[in-house]
Amino acid sequence: MRFGFTEDQLMLRDTVREILARECTPEVVRAVWEKKSPKTPYGTLAEAGVLGMTLTEEQGGLGLDETDAALPLEEAGYAALPEPIVEAIAALPVVAAHGGGAWAEKIAAGEARLSISIGDARLVAFAEQADVFLRYDGKKLYLAPREEVALEMQVSVDRTRSIAVPRFTDEGATVLAEGAEAAELAALVFDRAALGSALFLNGLSRKMLELAVEYAKDRVQFGRPIGSQQAVKHRLADALIALEFAKPLAYRAAWSVAVADPERSLHVSLAKLRASEAARFVAKQSLQVHGAIGYTIEHDLHLWMKRAWALAAAYGTEDFHRDRIGRAILNEA
Amino acid sequence: MDLRFTEKEEAFRAECRAWLEANVPKEPLPSGDTAEGFALHVEWEKKLFEARWAVVSWPEEYGGRGASLFEWLIFEEEYYRAGAPNRVTQNGIFLLAPTIFEFGTEEQKKRILRPMAAAEHLWAQGWSEPNAGSDLASLKSTARRVEGGWRLTGQKTWCTRGAFCDSAFGLFRTDPTQERHKGLTYFLFPLKGEGVTVRGVDRLDGDLGFAEVFLEDVFVPDRDVLGEVNKGWEVAMATTSSERGLSLRSPGRFMATASRLVDLYKRYRETCDPALRKEVIDAYAAAEAYRWYTFGTVTRMSQGGEIGADSSMNKVYWSEMDVRTHEAALAMIGDRLELDEGSPAAEDHASWLKGFQFALAGPIYAGTNEIQRNIIAERVLGLPRK
Numbered sequence A: 001m002r003f004g005f006t007e008d009q010l011m012l013r014d015t016v017r018e019i020l021a022r023e024c025t026p027e028v029v030r031a032v033w034e035k036k037s038p039k040t041p042y043g044t045l046a047e048a049g050v051l052g053m054t055l056t057e058e059q060g061g062l063g064l065d066e067t068d069a070a071l072p073l074e075e076a077g078y079a080a081l082p083e084p085i086v087e088a089i090a091a092l093p094v095v096a097a098h099g100g101g102a103w104a105e106k107i108a109a110g111e112a113r114l115s116i117s118i119g120d121a122r123l124v125a126f127a128e129q130a131d132v133f134l135r136y137d138g139k140k141l142y143l144a145p146r147e148e149v150a151l152e153m154q155v156s157v158d159r160t161r162s163i164a165v166p167r168f169t170d171e172g173a174t175v176l177a178e179g180a181e182a183a184e185l186a187a188l189v190f191d192r193a194a195l196g197s198a199l200f201l202n203g204l205s206r207k208m209l210e211l212a213v214e215y216a217k218d219r220v221q222f223g224r225p226i227g228s229q230q231a232v233k234h235r236l237a238d239a240l241i242a243l244e245f246a247k248p249l250a251y252r253a254a255w256s257v258a259v260a261d262p263e264r265s266l267h268v269s270l271a272k273l274r275a276s277e278a279a280r281f282v283a284k285q286s287l288q289v290h291g292a293i294g295y296t297i298e299h300d301l302h303l304w305m306k307r308a309w310a311l312a313a314a315y316g317t318e319d320f321h322r323d324r325i326g327r328a329i330l331n332e333a
Numbered sequence B: 001m002d003l004r005f006t007e008k009e010e011a012f013r014a015e016c017r018a019w020l021e022a023n024v025p026k027e028p029l030p031s032g033d034t035a036e037g038f039a040l041h042v043e044w045e046k047k048l049f050e051a052r053w054a055v056v057s058w059p060e061e062y063g064g065r066g067a068s069l070f071e072w073l074i075f076e077e078e079y080y081r082a083g084a085p086n087r088v089t090q091n092g093i094f095l096l097a098p099t100i101f102e103f104g105t106e107e108q109k110k111r112i113l114r115p116m117a118a119a120e121h122l123w124a125q126g127w128s129e130p131n132a133g134s135d136l137a138s139l140k141s142t143a144r145r146v147e148g149g150w151r152l153t154g155q156k157t158w159c160t161r162g163a164f165c166d167s168a169f170g171l172f173r174t175d176p177t178q179e180r181h182k183g184l185t186y187f188l189f190p191l192k193g194e195g196v197t198v199r200g201v202d203r204l205d206g207d208l209g210f211a212e213v214f215l216e217d218v219f220v221p222d223r224d225v226l227g228e229v230n231k232g233w234e235v236a237m238a239t240t241s242s243e244r245g246l247s248l249r250s251p252g253r254f255m256a257t258a259s260r261l262v263d264l265y266k267r268y269r270e271t272c273d274p275a276l277r278k279e280v281i282d283a284y285a286a287a288e289a290y291r292w293y294t295f296g297t298v299t300r301m302s303q304g305g306e307i308g309a310d311s312s313m314n315k316v317y318w319s320e321m322d323v324r325t326h327e328a329a330l331a332m333i334g335d336r337l338e339l340d341e342g343s344p345a346a347e348d349h350a351s352w353l354k355g356f357q358f359a360l361a362g363p364i365y366a367g368t369n370e371i372q373r374n375i376i377a378e379r380v381l382g383l384p385r386k
């Protein structure tokens, strides 16, 4: 038993952290929010091998697994990266291994973007940016090119997210699998995307907490930093506890996915449930500590907070994951 | 990352499971915080020690097995899974012993550790005083230098199982010219004998779990000073982080409670409030989170890391989780929740009421959760003290 990361994994995290610190500043996230199409680090992440990291070396990837991807995904959340990195890491191995090699290569190279639509999920994210959709319709798993998907655009509370209600046709589809195999692969992609979202959410939480801690040290009222007041301290201590006890469940789920543990879905649901709850909780604490400045669009907090709200419901709401846990542990039919 | 247990660890688990299955009393013992129950618990502790399960992580020379921290966690999981009795030796083996290993002399280790593990000599904690609770450094008990040792005078309180134990450990002011954290010394002192008066105090749950200890010029030889004279605060802090952190409350305990809650729900799911399903699942998720958090801590410690102020996060987390889990159970048993031990209609549920009352103490003992949150905010997050 060794529940920690290797030197290599920490190095990869640092690489991603540096790229994002340089190229995914709050200004970049804000520019996406304002629909200014800024340059994002999508290409740089591809060059560093991050997008295709879970592909084998023959497929043009780094041959890494979910435990290697865990910290980079957390970093992506910390930077509120407005790109489909969770989707790329979740979907590419399945896409590449089942006849979608050409698409996988393009995505890993940063030349295309992929979005995911599994089962009766109402919405797709990255709707405008996506070149291709990985779709499971209950019978088959296929790739649908952008131009064959009718998108009814919606407005997300997080304006960096381009959201749509999709209508798929079979036109131009590359079928990856059918029947039982398709169901199994779709379940795997879903779990990997839920896991990725959990990690991303934990990164968002870390940033929201950090913003609040820094603010609490600086902001002076009644002649002293607000962070010296116990009521403020206790809120932030609780936020830290929520985050620190969500993280290990996500790392453990990463391991379970990587080794195809038979209880993979249970572990992913534990991770996603607790990460979503923690992120919503940290967001509330952080907002309260910021006072009115946090209640503006001018301040950066909302960029992270709204992403947290959106992701808390993506790839399974809290209720969905809680229910999955219940069915696994309560011997329910 | 490798979340598989090794063959050696699996074998260790199988061995403790088999021994516990064969030896754990079939009927739960009466509470270890009563005179009768305490004696039965001590008997159980002796049996554990003879089979070398009392202190698995200690070196063999003191009665342990030299087990790794992971093996210790495995032992704890199995121990609580088997429903084995609460450890009346815990304040010695989990709280004093780590301090002795770190600060004790060879003579102290040889003299104290084995009888402690063997439940031949039982230890209580003597920190709190009537006017020094959270603000422990304001304590008033003193120790006066005399030939060959010290004379202790003062009053300690809330001393768990103090009415039944042989000795206690605590802080006394040895330098009256110094204030607060300075000029304190860590003493091991008798709970029986000349100058010592111990008065048991009934706890909330009705057990004689607490004691007040009055000391009047009680002689303690030099060999019972732990660490340096006037450096007692530093020595004591080592114990508190064991208490809040890992050793006092390992995940096994809470996983066992969560799993009992799951069983309770399966029994009552047709009749109880459907909203309780959420509580059960959340309790399970919380215990799992604690388990994996702890595996992370133990991995760091095995690589030379320390717990430090992080132990305050553990403490707030496990204590509040324990209260919520018990609240869910009480909600499930409905109007029987008021039925205490001795009520035939309580069936096997009175233990939830007992457990609930004890859980309520969790946010108070080992440093209240308010104090822990201050520590987290100041030492982990770096917020200003003033």
Ligand SMILES: Cc1cc2nc3c(=O)[nH]c(=O)nc-3n(C[C@H](O)[C@H](O)[C@H](O)COP(=O)(O)OP(=O)(O)OC[C@H]3O[C@@H](n4cnc5c(N)ncnc54)[C@H](O)[C@@H]3O)c2cc1C
Pocket: B124, B125, B126, B127, B128, B129, B132, B133, B134, B135, B157, B158, B159, B160, B161, B361, B364, B365, B366, B367, B368, B369, B370, B371
């Ligand atoms: C079941 C149980 C077993 C115990 N066993 C032992 C034992 O074996 N040995 C021993 O020495 N002691 C023991 N204690 C005592 C325990 O350590 C103390 O209760 C604890 O340190 C708090 O002290 P107090 O009770 O005097 O409360 P106080 O310190 O008076 O606190 C009362 C309330 O005020 C709050 N408060 C105090 N100061 C602050 C502050 N600065 N900021 C915010 N809030 C504050 C506290 O959090 C608490 O809610 C035990 C207690 C219990 C309940």
